[in-house]
Amino acid sequence: MxxxxxxxxxxxxxxxxxxxxxxxxxxxxxxxxxxxxxxxDADDLDRLIAAAEDLADLENAAAARAEMANGRAAIPWELVKADLGLT
Incomplete structure (x- = not known):
């Protein structure tokens, strides 16, 4: 089936x-x-979504590392926290 x-x-x-x-x-x-x-199966779907999100995170981290390797300055942690309202 x-x-x-x-x-x-x-x-x-x-x-x-x-x-x-x-x-x-x-x-x-x-x-x-x-x-x-x-x-x-719903549990299978949940696992697929989690795996896709993990893969997207890894790809984004690799892209950020590549940008930094090409000379782009990192964003200071204090600015990131302020932008996210965590300060």
Whole structure:
């Protein structure tokens, strides 16, 4: 049950949710032969979002290091705290 039409999924929603939840594998929903959505386990989605956020943080840190290596001055910590309202 890794792919099914939206119409079939509507008729078998409980089965689709159970398949995604128990199998920890997405169920792709199609319309006119094209994937339009996916049903996945909520905990799996939370892990994917956390991993994407971690990756974005790592990429941003690498970009900041590259800017500093190219001579751009670092922003003083006191200014960062003030901008964030932490002082």
């Amino acid at each position: 890794s792919e099914m039409t939206v119409s079939d999924a509507r008729a078998r929603l409980a089965d689709v949710v159970d398949a995604a939840r128990v199998g920890h594998s997405p169920v792709y929903l199609t319309r006119r032969g094209h994937r339009v959505a996916a049903v996945i």
